[in-house]
Amino acid sequence: MGKKNWENNNMDEDEPTIYDEIEIEDMTYDATTQMYHYPCPCGDKFEIALVDLLDEEDIAVCPSCSLMVRVIFEVVSSHSSESVPLFRCLLG
Ligand SMILES: [Zn+2]
Numbered sequence: 001m002g003k004k005n006w007e008n009n010n011m012d013e014d015e016p017t018i019y020d021e022i023e024i025e026d027m028t029y030d031a032t033t034q035m036y037h038y039p040c041p042c043g044d045k046f047e048i049a050l051v052d053l054l055d056e057e058d059i060a061v062c063p064s065c066s067l068m069v070r071v072i073f074e075v076v077s078s079h080s081s082e083s084v085p086l087f088r089c090l091l092g
Pocket residue numbers: 040041042043044045062063064065066067
């Protein structure tokens with residue numbers, strides 16, 4: 001049994017295999033479900049919840065093929081007394 005094609009995955013072993021890195025501006029926000037979506041090559045969509053992003057989770061997963069993408073986003077303010085979303089420019 002030969003090894004799989006891991007040569008392109010130069011990552012720590014505890015890191016999931018990331019298919020791509022997506023800027024959050026390129027994702028679609030669904031205000032109803034409070035989920036971000038991005039088209040997956042399999043035809044389904046990567047998805048990650050806003051609360052996950054707020055919890056510093058940045059891996060969106062496609063439920064159909066289990067591919068993962070890393071969401072690139074910037075934390076605007078980590079300790080504001082206002083209830084300002086991190087992504088107010090997108091939500092506004
Ligand atoms: Zn997929």
